Amino acid sequence: MDAEETTAGHQPPERVKRHRLSTRIWHWTNALAVFVMLMSGLMIFNAHPRLYWGQYGANFDTPWLSIGSTDSSGYIAVGRAQIPTTGVLGYWRDSQGAIQHRAFPGWATIPSYYSLASARRWHLAFAWLLALSFFLYFVWSFANRHVQRDLAPSREQLNPRHIWHDIIDHARLRFPRGEAAARYNILQKFAYLGVIFLLLPLLILTGLTMGPNNDAAFPWLLDLFGGRQSARSLHFIAAMLILLFIVIHLVMVVLAGPLNEVRSMITGWYRLPPERKERG
């Protein structure tokens, strides 16, 4: 028994079963897979730090995004705009203090030293973990009605006034308490649905499109995304959106009480934050 429980008040806080076993297992296998996929993916990007639209794209063609360097600076170029990134992207010091001209720095990549072959081996092995666990979770969550019951927004939640209210509450860092905290709020649902139904399928399909054998077997992939280089660009954009999701997700976990949140994702049990006392 820890201190929290004895000082919390007169009655012990209510505990609810918040996360099913399938959700908890997937959360952690997916966290591992996404972590490895992101970091090894950044290393693969370093091999050719330029993105194009269309079927082809190489050094003589015009990228819409590139990360590069001069003798003394690093930059990211988007269209015609060039944003200095010296010290972080394109031009940075490695752990030995040596200046490196690769796009993404060693602290952000797997492995930390330049190796396209190693990064591909990590990426293409963990891709199996990512895709298979996602597939099982996806099917299972429809079968056990997790999607229908917990993730699908209710009619009331979809009311624009409710959504606006939720945005204001989030902006003020006023999170649901009591009974309301047992369910996902609407912004949370949008975020999870976006990741599960949009970003992860997009990442998997655009990833497949980059494999030449897959394009021969499933030529509709090329038509769906407008070419291998477009698929590579979309893959990168979706990965950056996943990264954005992770950052917001972790900030929310910290703000909402990291111990309770992390524990609930391990054991399933969540301690409902007590209702606010009304203030005058």
Place this chain on the structure above:
Amino acid sequence: MISRRKLLGSLGLGAGGLILPGCDRLDQSESFRGLLRTGEKLTLRTHRLVTDRTALAREFSPSDMSPVFRSNGTRMPGTPDYQAHMSNGFRDWRLKVDGLVVRPLTLSLEQIRRMPIRTQITRHDCVEGWSAIGKWHGVPLKLLLDAAGLRANARYIVFHCADRFGDAPYYESIDLIDAFHPQTIIAWGMNGHLLPVPNGAPLRLRVERQLGYKHAKYVERIEAVPSLGGLYGGKGGYWEDSHDYEWYAGI
């Protein structure tokens, strides 16, 4: 007694400090690499099982072609032998087809160019991530292998090349499914001209459902073998031996 809060906190801090060097250490561990390589094996098995083995890579129209086709890897083989061939227009270049075949062949470029020609506009995908679309002219590898007659115990086709990386000769290998695929050709022409030197003159492999490093350039010998173990580093190709790239590059 350590509290749960403290325990979780120190686990979190420890993870940050351990994960990155940990990944590097795992990356250098031969047994962990072996574990990751099961991903490659799974990919090859799944491709052979699930995807159509005869499916064609997309062929594009002339308007889809890259304005400039990037060359990569060796752009100018430096050996005196190759330089001599180049200076007399590859007139004395011979392609050998041998190993586990009934009738070993030695073919001149003229003989090869007189064989049936397949022309295809296809996308070249580099392992680094870029793509270029070009037009290739050449003889289907199947015709060369049929002319030589593969023996029953042949399992792989090896391409021995004239370029060197340091002292190491470039070579590559594919299985019989890709070797007999209709788009797998020994190309002698590109974009309507004879193959330029940076793109592999006078002969190069096109194996359209795999990444660029499989497309051996400067090919002088095609060998049918029962296994890849006895060749050079034993992994079936220069990049596989020297940099641990995957042998199967369909993804």
